Amino acid sequence: MTLLAPFSTPGRFWRGNLHTHSNLSDGALEPAAVIEAYKKAGYDFMQLSEHFIEHFDFPIADTRAFRSNSFTTLLGAELHAPETSVGELWHIVAAGLPLDFPRNHRGETGAAVAQRAREAGAFIGIAHPAWSQLTLEDGMTIASAHAVEIYNHGCAIENDRGDGWYLLDQMLTGGKRLSAFATDDAHFKTPDHFGGWVHVKAQSLDPDALLTALKLGQYYSSMGPQIHAIDLTGRDISISCSPADTITVICGNSRSAVRNGRAITEASFDLRKLEQGWLMRRPSPWFRVVVIDQAGCRAWSNPIWWDELA
Incomplete structure (x- = not known):
């Protein structure tokens, strides 16, 4: 038999969360407290994905000071732009953004800001499609996406709209080749943390190695089972x-x-x-x-x- 990727690729699995908030946007805790909570919970890496929007002065959390040999962070944000088919703002997880990623241009669409983030080197994920009530037509407009958020723990426990497979399965059948990631979207105001994550296969915990693996789909997602x-x-x-x-x-x-x-x-x-x-x-x-x-x-x-x- 042939062992399939990512199980066949070199390295080991690293447990991480790509979607979490601090009080730099609408989370309850300071960045240091959020990061410490994930470290204590046994994670190998995480990302503060603050809401990249004028209301919060377009924050990208600089978490490099929290990196060590046993734990690291990715730099990124949750991007927003008008407008989905039901009139909502787009929510797009971008992992691996530069700290000087420019603010939204006037009139910039979700598809355009996602493309600009991908060109800047980021892993692009369509966030919580059920909570946002995204249609297949919505999903297909984000041509630069690497993945769809197929489980969002915060949405699951707060409003029973945590599933994203309905959208990804249809996009796959429509010809899109995307991967699937699970997250918390934790704000630490409810029990919305430590419920969904990714296991990324890479040879080291270096942020660039993790990002490369994410873009290649060298990971699987979990709520607990391995x-x-x-x-x-x-x-x-x-x-x-x-x-x-x-x-x-x-x-x-x-x-x-x-x-x-x-x-x-x-x-x-x-x-x-x-x-x-x-x-x-x-x-x-x-x-x-x-x-x-x-x-x-x-x-x-x-x-x-x-x-x-x-």
Whole structure:
């Protein structure tokens, strides 16, 4: 069998959060307190993604002083611009911005500010699509996106709109090749922290190495469970993980493969079954893996494209 990326790539997994706020924008705690909380919770890196908007004087938090050999920070922000299909501001997570990233231009759209951030070297993610009520047409306008925020813990616990897979799955089927990241979007005013994160595979904790891995999709996301490996030979897949009650493979149509049990740690499937059935019109060009534990917490692989494997 062939071990798939990111499990096949050199390095180790580093746990991090890309979307969190301090009192530099609308969070409750000072930057130092937020960073210390993530360090104590066992994270390897995090980013303060303050709201980059005139109301807060366009802040980008300089957290370089908090970096060490065992913990690091990324520099970035949550970008805003008019206007989504329901009249909301865009919310776009940009990880890896320069501290002198220019303020929004007059009349700048969400697509334009995202493109400008990507050209400045940032990893671009479409934030909390369910909370923002983004449509497929909205998502498709952000041509510079690397990823969609498929789980936002703050939105999940505050208003039950934390899921973003509905948008990403449709964008994938529409031909967009994007990855999927989970976050907290923590403000520390409610229990909105330590609920969703990424495991990034890189050879070091250097911020540039983490950003490169994020842009390449060399990571998976989690609320708790761990995915240890995904192996593939032809259409036969094997998955190993931490103890779970469900291991499933999902694709761009209604087909899926699933194993249920109690504290299972592996599953194998013939993915040709995803291409069969009387309802089928065409096979899916991609699939993804989901692991669900007894508490209902999930881990998600990034989408895997058949033609890239070939």
